[in-house]
Amino acid sequence: MWAVVGLGNPGKQYAQTKHNAGFVFMRKLSKNWGTRLKKRKSSSKMIIIARDKERVLLAMPQTYMNRSGLAVKQIVQNYAIKLEKLLVVYDDFDIPVGEIRIRKEGSAGSHKGMSSIIKELGTNLIPRIRIGIGPFDLEDDASDFVLSPFRKDDKQKFNKSLEKACQAAELFLSGQAEKAMNLYN
Numbered sequence: 001m002w003a004v005v006g007l008g009n010p011g012k013q014y015a016q017t018k019h020n021a022g023f024v025f026m027r028k029l030s031k032n033w034g035t036r037l038k039k040r041k042s043s044s045k046m047i048i049i050a051r052d053k054e055r056v057l058l059a060m061p062q063t064y065m066n067r068s069g070l071a072v073k074q075i076v077q078n079y080a081i082k083l084e085k086l087l088v089v090y091d092d093f094d095i096p097v098g099e100i101r102i103r104k105e106g107s108a109g110s111h112k113g114m115s116s117i118i119k120e121l122g123t124n125l126i127p128r129i130r131i132g133i134g135p136f137d138l139e140d141d142a143s144d145f146v147l148s149p150f151r152k153d154d155k156q157k158f159n160k161s162l163e164k165a166c167q168a169a170e171l172f173l174s175g176q177a178e179k180a181m182n183l184y185n
Contacts, residue, residue: 005088025166084127095131102172103181167184
């Protein structure tokens with residue numbers, strides 16, 4: 001079974017923020033697949049569907065971003081997800097809006113949600129898609145930046161990056177991670 005987990009913060013006050021790029025991605029992917037996340041299990045909104053003869057769990061942790069690892073650990077344990085079949089999708093302010101980056105493993109960088117996941121799972125061997133929300137000016141406050149909405153002129157670029165991320169996820173789930181990285185990195 002695959003698990004695709006999009007990171008964000010629960011609550012209406014965070015719904016339109018840059019930091020919720022993972023949640024927006026999950027809603028788009030599930031809509032593309034003709035479903036939506038609804039059950040509340042393992043501290044997440046989720047659904048399990050059949051795709052190409054394999055089951056795929058889609059999830060949005062309902063913990064706050066900095067505690068995403070708690071929900072992801074529950075998902076991995078409760079559904080016996082192998083880490084190479086866990087795909088985490090989240091925002092990254094070091095990547096320009098409109099672009100994505102795909103990695104099979106690596107550090108969390110400055111992302112506290114991914115840091116929490118790495119800490120809870122005890123490894124950085126976790127596939128991920130990072131959705132650009134930058135550029136971030138180092139003189140600005142990081143929290144203010146990620147918890148603000150996209151500027152109107154960046155919204156269209158963000159929507160294009162969501163399309164790329166959905167296509168990359170499809171490739172990843174079909175065992176074509178290298179192709180996804182070559183196309184989108």
